[in-house]
Amino acid sequence: MHSGKDAIYSQPQQVSKFRFDDAVADVFPDMIQRSVPGYSTIVDAIGQLVGRYATDSSNIYDLGCSLGAVSLAAARYIEAKACRIIAVDNSEAMVDRCERNVKSYKSNTPIDVICDDLTNIHIENASSVVMNFTLQFIEPSKRNAIIQSIYDGLAPGGIFILSEKLRHDSPQGNELLIDLHHEFKRRNGYSELEISQKRESIENVLRAETFDAHQVRLKKAGFDDVVLWFQCFNFASIVAIKN
Ligand SMILES: Nc1ncnc2c1ncn2[C@@H]1O[C@H](C[S@+](CC[C@H]([NH3+])C(=O)[O-])CC(=O)[O-])[C@@H](O)[C@H]1O
């Protein structure tokens, strides 16, 4: 993979709506590493969680797989026999590169890469379903139905891992977390211009909800155990267990 440094917002520009196109896919590993606090830790821990819950002959879904980081981490940890990883993304730019990444990795657990909207995917016989920073890009009105279909497609004892950028429920707390995140980006080499232009481009594209809103939706779908296992500033990861 010849991935480069993210300089997409380094020059003043007429900022357009954020899209997962070729330009983003080319720099994605650098972009996400410098933009999401704890990204590598989260991806590796998700691999461990998927490995721990994998049962023989079950399916593992990576919804919004981008370049396949979660699928590859999962493949490294799964010891159960005859599992299948289904990696889905609706960006052709991401899927093309994901297929190349997956092909160059030798694994006992096959990874099928599918280019489609995740709402078209029928979830069945799943030991794990992962949405690592994907639900936040989906139309809010579609979110309940997606979570319900994930719950329904999980086998008893299966898990759903949901990582999201959160909005804090008080304005003061929310500003603090956003400010700490911007400071994290600054320390990772992003300029004020890059930070403000990226912020403008993801406005109304990345629609963050509060932890409570996620918890209410997950419980309503049937998950009785909702565990916040990671949080750094406004970035969090939740594991919901189906009993
Ligand atoms: N409706 C949709 N259907 C399918 N894919 C979608 C949809 N909407 C958005 N996506 C895809 O969801 C991914 C979100 S990135 C995930 C990182 C990855 N999980 C990682 O662990 O590296 C997170 C980020 O960039 O902050 C993109 O690849 C979109 O094309």
Ligand SMILES: O=C(O)C(=O)Cc1ccccc1
């Ligand atoms: O960069 C940001 O400010 C973010 O909130 C995270 C992010 C990372 C990659 C694509 C879109 C948003």
